[in-house]
Amino acid sequence: MSPGITFSEVKKVFGEGASSVHALGPVDFHIEEGSFVSLLGPSGCGKSTLMLMTAGLLKQSSGTISMGGGEVIGPRTDIGIMFQDNTLVPWRTVRGNIELQLELRGLSTHERRDDIHRLLRSVHMEDFADRHPYELSGGMQQRAAFCQAMVHEPKTMLLDEPLGKLDAMTREGIRRDLQSLWMQEKPTVIFVTHSIEEAIQLSNRVVVITPRPGIIEKIINIDLPFPRDFDVKNSPEFAAYVRETQEIFRSYGVI
C-alpha cells in the first residue's frame, strides 16, 4: 500500500433497520503524504464522521481506510487531533497542556522543552506559556491547541473545524499561523470545514462533500503558490475557485 491516506468504499450508517440513517459514502479517494486536504460540506454531511473514522475513533460500517501503509482498525496514536471545542484542560497552563500530550504518551517533557518553545513562537504565543486557558481569548486558546496537537510530531493531523467558533478577523490571523505551522512541519492534514474560502486558502486539494448521505461530489486541486496570504484571496484565480465551489453547493440548494 502507498503512503498517505486511502479510503476505499468507506460507508457509514448510524443505527439499524428502519430507523437507520445513511450518513456517508461510499467514499473513495487518496490523500498524498504531506498534503493539506480540506473536507468541505454543509452541516450534517458526514465530514466529521469521515475524520473520526480516519482517526480510528469511530468504526465505518463498511469499506477500509489505510494510513501510512496500514489499515485503520482502532484508535490511531500516530496522529494529532483537534476539535472545534479544544482539548485544553483548565487546571494546566498553556505549556502544561502541551506537555499533557507528551505525558499521556509516556514521552519525556524535559527533552522537548525547546520544541515546545519553538512551536509556541511560531504561533506568537511564547509570552503566554505560563497562562491558563481561561486567561486567553478564544483565538489564543486555539493557537495553544494547535501546539498541543503537534508537539509529538505526528505525521497526520486531523482537524475538525478548529476555527469554527472564532470571529472572522481572528480566523484570518490563525489561518496564517496554521499555514506556517504546516509548511514548517509538513504533516498530512485533513481539515474539516464549512468555509469555502478557508478551504481554498489553506489546501492543496478541496474535497467537496454533498448533503446527506455525504458523497464526494468533486475534488478540486488548488493551484496557487504557498504561502497564501491575504492578497491571494483578492486574485482572480482565487475568485474562480470560490465560484466553482459555490456552484456545486448552489446546485444542491445548500446556498
Added chain:
Amino acid sequence: MASFKGNRFLAMLLERARHSWMFVAFFIGFFLFWEYSIVWFDIPRYILTPPSVVIEKGAADLDRLLYYTYVTGLETTLGYAVAVILALPLGLAIAFSSILKRTIYPFIVCIEMVPKIAFAPLFISWLGFGLLPKVIIVFLVCFFPIVLNAILAFNSLSEELTMFTRSTGSGVWRTFFKVRLPAALPQCFVGFKYAAINATVGAAIAEFIGSDEGLGFYIQIVTGNMRPDLAFAGIFFLTLLGMCLFGMVTLAERLLIPWHISIRRAK
C-alpha cells in the same frame, strides 16, 4: 515595602467595607431590633430572650456547651468522613461499570427520595443512645449527595477530551490521574459542600430523637425547661459547627482546585 503592604491591606479592608456595609448594618440592625423589641412588645422571657441575655447565660453555661459541641462535632465529622470515604469509590465504580449503573445506581436514586431522617428512630431503637446511631444518620444524610455528584462528575468528561486521550494511547490509570480525576473534582465538591451543610442537621435531629448528650439534646432539654436563652446559645454553637465543617471543605476546594475558583471569578 512593609508599609506598602500595610496600605494595600488597609485599602482591601476599606474596599470590603464599602461593599458590605449595608449587610453589616442590616445585621446589627436585626440584632438591635431583637434586643429592644422584647421590651417594646413586652414579650415574656420564657418565649424569647434578647441576644444580650443569650450571650450572658450562654457564657455562664459555656463548659457544658463546649463539651456538647465536641460530642455533636464528633458525630458529624465521623459520619461525614465515612460518607466521603465510601461514597467516592462507589460513585467512581458506578460511573465506570455498566452493570452497577443498571443495578445499584437506580437503587441509590430511589433511596435518595426517602427522607433519611425518617430512619433515625429506627436506628436509635436498634443501636441505643450512643454515638453509633448518630454517626449512621449523619452518614446517611451525607452519603447520597456525594455518590450522586461523584457519578455525575466521573461521567461528564467531554467527548473531545475522551477522544483526545484515546488518540494518545494512554492507559486507563494514566488517563484517570492526568485527566479524568482533576476534571471530576469540581462536581465532586458540589456534593461535598451540599453534604457538609446537611451533616449537622442530621446530627441534631438524631439527638432530638434519642440522646443523653450533644447540642441537639441540649436544645431540646433547655427548651422544655422554658429557657429560650440557652436554646439560642445551643443553636449558635450548632451553627458554628456547621460553618467550621463547610469552611474546611471550602478550604480543601481552594487548595485542590484553585484553577476552578479562578475560572468562576474570571466569569
